[in-house]
Amino acid sequence: MIRNGEATGALSGAVPLEGVREVVAAVHPTPSSLAFVVARDGQVIAHPDAKLILKQATDISAALTPEALASLPQAAAPLLVDLGGAAKLLKAQPVHGTDWYLVIALDKAEATAGLSNVLQALGVAMVLLTLAAVGIAAFFTSHSFRSLSKVRDAMDTIGSDSGDLSHRLPVVGNDEVAQISASFNAFVDKIGTLLLEVRAGVENMKTATSEIEMGNRDLSQRTETSASNLQSTSAALTQLTASVRQSAQAAVEATRLATSASEAAARGGKVVTSAVSTMDDIARSSARITEIIGVIDSIAFQTNILALNAAVEAARAGENGRGFAVVAGEVRTLAQRCATAAREIKDLIQASEASVGTGAQRVQAAGAAMQEIVEGIDRVNRVIGEIDGAMNEQSAGISQIDRSVAEMDQATQQNAALVEQSTAASATLSEQAYGLSRVVGLFRLR
Structure with missing residues (x-):
């Protein structure tokens, strides 16, 4: 509680x-x-x-x-x-x-015994009702089944070998069978329109594939021609490269020879300059000898005058001056001979001076010519150097062109292979187009 x-x-x-x-x-x-x-x-x-x-x-x-x-x-x-x-x-x-x-x-x-009896009675009733319903349905749907049979026959016609798409079903009333007939007619219309478009597309495809195949054949021929021309060009470039290399080697050899000639001309110029200097020294020595001979000639002239004076004085002296007169005569003779020899030497020295002057002028002219030769060889050497540089640039350019031609040749070969593949693909596509055309041709369209 x-x-x-x-x-x-x-x-x-x-x-x-x-x-x-x-x-x-x-x-x-x-x-x-x-x-x-x-x-x-x-x-x-x-x-x-x-x-x-x-x-x-x-x-x-x-x-x-x-x-x-x-x-x-x-x-x-x-x-x-x-x-x-x-x-x-x-x-x-x-x-x-x-x-x-x-x-x-x-x-x-x-517990389930009563339910089983009910289920058995219900089953018998369901069987009887089903039979009655089937009879009623068969009576009312016989017309519909006849219409459906027409749909079946039309589908069989389409599915047969004839492929007749021109057949249409009559649409009577507004029941389900009439709706199926209308839908069937619409379906066949769409299929027919689609097949007409496919047929037109196949014809266009056949034309396009034929043109592509012809274009590929033409392109293949041009590609082969281009490949052959590129190979010829490559061979010509190889020969040109060899020629340019030989010319470059010749230019190098010419440069070496020109350098040697320039060095030799320079040495000759130095020798000529030395000879001109020597000629100048000889000319100065000749001038000095001429001066000395002039002094000797003057001494001989004065000695001759003195000998004349001595002879005059000896004549005045008479017998006592006879020996002195003889000596004076001899002295005068020697003075005359000395003057004559001095004049001859002077003439020879003047002639030698003239020859030395002429030789000096010629040696100077030779020196100037040697200098011009050296300068000309230097210019030739520079020109050959420029030619050598230009040939090296040409050789490099030709080598680049040769590489480019080789790359173009490789690309052309690849293009040729691609053209062959494209030709095979277009032929396959053309065969498929013709096959599709034959398939579409099996159907009879309106």
Whole structure:
């Protein structure tokens, strides 16, 4: 008992289990069904079989565990178990005020026996109704089936070898068969239009592939001609490169020879300059000799005058001056001879001076010519150097052209291979176009 929220006492009472068992034993919805009471912990409280009272529910069936008993009241479907070799459907209900469950075990065969009879009667009725419905449907749909047969025949005509797409179905009424006939006619119209477009496209494809094939053949011929010309050009460039290299080597040799000639001319110029200097020295020496001979000639002239004077004085002296006169005559003779020799030497020296002057002029002219030769050789050397540089540039340019021609030749060979592949592809496409044309030609269009 609870008072003011506190437990103040307890009430107890005794319930005779035999009375509970009798009440439970009286519960049997069907002849083979039964009922029993079981506690929450699984202990059997009441059962038609007195031997099972106070036993565990699992002795009745291994499936009757406390957990399974606790879930039976909330289960939407009954629990199917095997009790004594018969299939039972278990359903439980808690007993108010206790921890007991009243469990009803309904025999499955007896529970479903009435339902089976109903299902058998229902099946017979359904068979009869189906036969009646089939007869009515056959009566009302015979016309529709005849129209559908026409659709079938039209489809067979299209699917046959003739491929006749000109056939159309009559559209009568507005029922489903008429709608199917109209849809069929629209479908055939679209297919026919599509095949007409395909036929036109195939014809255009055949023309295009023929033109492509002809163009590829022409391009292949031009490509082969270009490849042959490039090979000839490459061979000519190779020869030209060899010629330019030989010319460059000759230019180098000419430069070397010109350099040697320039050096030799320079040495000759130095020798000529030295000869001119020597000629100048000889000219100066000749002039000095001429001066000395002039002095000698003057001395000889004065000696001759003195000898004349001595002879005059000896003549005046008479016999005493005769020896002196002889000596004076000899002196005069020597003076005359000396003057004559001096004049001859002077003439020879003047002639030598003239020759030396002429030689000096010629040597100077030779020196100037040597200088001009040296300058000309230097100019030739520069020109040959420029030629050598130009030839080297030409050789490099020709080598670049040769490489470019080789690359063009390789590209041309690749183009030729691509043209051959394109020709084979166009031939294959042309064959496919003709095959597609034959396929489209199997259909008879309007």
